[in-house]
Amino acid sequence: MKYDIKIDLWIKLLFLMSIGILIGPALVMPSEEILFYVATIFPIIGVVMWLLLGSYYELQDEELLMKLGPFSGKVPYKNIKSVSLSSNWSSSWAMSMKRVLIQVHTKTMFKGDVQVGPVDREEFMDALIRRCRNLD
Template sequence: MVFRSKKDRYVNRLIVLSIILIGVSTLFPLFLDGINLTGTVVLMSIFLVTSVFILWVYYGVKYVFYDEYLYVKGGPFRSKIHYKDITQVAPTDDILTGYRILSSRDAIEIFYRTAILGSVKISPQNKDEFIDELIKRCPNIKVKT
């Protein structure tokens, strides 16, 4: 079963603002005198690669239930969370700290034993259905509301 990440205006604005700031900082030197073709290509490449990376991470977020583990993917960032390691699920709106693969402030935090930072924050489109599926696969999980 596959769940896509919910997207909200706050994170959309954050992504657009990030791309604008990267664009201004990398493309501003093009308007100065003395930039040659090589410099132009390098600056344009930096802007395009960085922007594509941000958009890949943002639009590539999904959560997949497999038989033995939950697969959390966002761009190049991936986590396999074995169901036996999951201890707790709780709602959260703190999306600026910790390990997170999400695109909305309406998120949940999954705590598991093998996590480097203790948990991962995700934002499935249908949280209730996602949590119900997680409970089916992890019957001993604590769910905070």
């Protein structure tokens, strides 16, 4: 089951302003330089748009898949120890301050956490908890 990622307004504005700042110089640039400039900024704009439009979480059969544009991560349900609501500024798989905190335990990572920010946190959390068998 796929869940859309929640993107806070300030993050959307930051991304869109970044695109505007990149496009702005092309409007006043000499025509012989525009092609090179556009070829340089096009991949950057593509990644920013990919982050805005191509991010989601998916509860698969055995694991949680997190897609944040070109980046992806997986957390097997068997490694999830607890799930709770959270709200903080730490770096994560979320583009919102309203998050779900997933605490993970594996042989290579004694104690770690993953934070995700789906649009409907409660529904996502309930569905995730139903799939996890090793919760504390």
